[in-house]
Amino acid sequence: MSKFEEIYHEAKSDKWFKGFAVFCRIALAVSFIPTGIVKILSQRFAEGLPHNNPLGHYFDALLLTGYYYNFLGWVQVVTAILLLIPRTALLGALLYFPIITNICVLTYAVRFDGTRMNTMAWLACLFLLVWDYDRLKPVLSFKRPKATAAVVSRPLGRRLRLVFFGGVFAVVAIIIFGTFYLFELVPGNEEAECxxxxxxxxxxxxxxAFCDCIYEKGQPLDSCLANFDRAPDLRKK
Incomplete structure (x- = not known):
């Protein structure tokens, strides 16, 4: 048995890791239920977001897709329910992962402030998938799994707990503070913030001029950023 699997099976029997897995499941489910209900009710998501905001354009277009918008809401609610039920938690995580990956790419593309929470949700879902590594291993393996002896768990050392949860804290801190310096210019969630x-x-x-381009003229984000990048050369002229 590999060192990873030895550590993995020890973690699976530890109450701290079990509690963290439950926390991740509940947190991810809670994040999807209200957003899914909004879509089921055919209401615009993030109602306070200006229509000329880059993400506001996306939400307006998505709302106009009709029953596809409702379908997305049902998928989110069903995924949340699956996450809350221990027997179906793995299926919920498998459904959640591609959805949150798409949301993360979207929010980074439009430089949305919510990228921090979405990134944490993506990492939490990744943890849940690793948590069920023993159930996913036969599916992901290209070789026929060999029979292995039963694993005898031993108490998890405090050092591993400190490394893992210390790493979690460090990653969260990097996401929160690091994203402040990720982009030179962002549209913000409203004109005043921009x-x-x-x-x-x-x-x-x-x-x-960039903020005018976004909120007054309603131009695409890439066009407004291109104008900002050309501004120093125009100013010299």
Whole structure:
């Protein structure tokens, strides 16, 4: 048995890791239930988000898809319910992972502030998939699994707990503080938030023009960013 599997089976029998897995399941389920209900009721998601915000454009278009929008809501609610039931938690995690991956890519693409929570949700779902590694191993293996002797669990050392949960804390801190420096310019969740960043921008006038491009003219994010990048050269002229 590999070192990873030895540590894995020890973790599976430890109450701290079991509790963390339950916490992840509940947290992920709670994140999907309200967002899914909004879609089932055919209401616009993130109602307070301006229509000219890059993500606001997406939500407006998604709402107009009709029953496809409702279908997404049902999928989210069903996924949440599966996560809450121990017997179906793995199926819920398998459904949750591609959905949250898509949401993460979307929020990073439009530079949305919610990328922090979505990234944490993605990592939590990844943990749940690893948590059920023993059930996924036969599916992922290209070789026929060999019969193995029963694993005798022994008490998990405090050192491994400290490494794991210390690593969790460090990753969360990196996500929270690191994303502040991920992008030079962001549209923000509203116009005022966009303009507040201009005071510390290397080109405040170009930053204000960027916010006008987003919220006044409703132009695509890439076009507004391209105008901002060209602004220093135009200013020199």
């Amino acid at each position: 303009r507040n960043q201009c005071a510390s921008s290397k080109n405040p006038a170009a930053c204000q």
